[in-house]
Amino acid sequence: DGGITQSPKYLFRKEGQNVTLSCEQNLNHDAMYWYRQDPGQGLRLIYYSQIVNDFQKGDIAEGYSVSREKKESFPLTVTSAQKNPTAFYLCASSRKAGDSADTQYFGPGTRLTVL
Amino acid sequence: AQKVTQAQTEISVVEKEDVTLDCVYETRDTTYYLFWYKQPPSGELVFLIRRNSFDEQNEISGRYSWNFQKSTSSFNFTITASQVVDSAVYFCACWAGSYQLTFGKGTKLSVIP
Numbered sequence: 001d002g003g004i005t006q007s008p009k010y011l012f013r014k015e016g017q018n019v020t021l022s023c024e025q026n027l028n029h030d031a032m033y034w035y036r037q038d039p040g041q042g043l044r045l046i047y048y049s050q051i052v053n054d055f056q057k058g059d060i061a062e063g064y065s066v067s068r069e070k071k072e073s074f075p076l077t078v079t080s081a082q083k084n085p086t087a088f089y090l091c092a093s094s095r096k097a098g099d100s101a102d103t104q105y106f107g108p109g110t111r112l113t114v115l
Numbered sequence: 116a117q118k119v120t121q122a123q124t125e126i127s128v129v130e131k132e133d134v135t136l137d138c139v140y141e142t143r144d145t146t147y148y149l150f151w152y153k154q155p156p157s158g159e160l161v162f163l164i165r166r167n168s169f170d171e172q173n174e175i176s177g178r179y180s181w182n183f184q185k186s187t188s189s190f191n192f193t194i195t196a197s198q199v200v201d202s203a204v205y206f207c208a209c210w211a212g213s214y215q216l217t218f219g220k221g222t223k224l225s226v227i228p
Binding site: 009023033041042043045048049058059088090092101103104105106108109111 | 119124147148150152157158159160161164165167210212215216218219220221
């Protein structure tokens with residue numbers, strides 16, 4: 001089945017540690033996105049990538065890093081510089097990005113808790 | 116920049132009742148797209164509908180219908196004969212010529228059996 005997978009579903013981190021969240025898609029989509037969701041809030045964009053080896057910061061990129069070495073993969077690293085990383089992280093992809101309003105499709109999410 | 120307001124934080128209805136979720140958007144662009152997503156308790160956002168600013172026709176899909184009114188900048192979502200499986204958080208979002216979707220804060224719908 002085509003879709004977006006995220007792993008792990010739950011992740012626990014000690015303060016001061018970096019952690020990497022995985023996102024893989026087999027939809028052959030060019031664009032991929034990372035969002036953060038806090039309780040009672042909408043989604044906020046962390047990073048997005050329109051093409052392999054290229055990515056741009058979203059509204060809340062501080063304390064996060066990404067890479068896009070393969071079209072199907074867009075991992076997110078939450079660094080120790082992120083002051084309040086406990087949240088639900090959602091990965092999405094769309095056929096194109098930029099000046100196109102292609103529908104974004106979402107993965108099942110990763111819930112990160114800092115202990 | 117766009118802004119999306121979902122004034123209803125939580126709504127509870129009894130099964131089989133109709134319910135309307137409100138969405139008001141703000142954008143200076145003449146070309147824009149509006150979306151609705153459903154987030155069940157499992158967490159994954161499920162795409163429901165995408166509508167562009169030039170198409171004001173209402174849309175119906177089974178028990179779901181959407182009312183787009185440019186005059187009031189609203190894109191409301193109605194569920195007819197609600198079911199327990201409709202219980203979820205529903206998000207309205209707007210795209211207007213940039214790289215990102217702007218989401219509202221969501222409306223939590225609880226359908227009571």
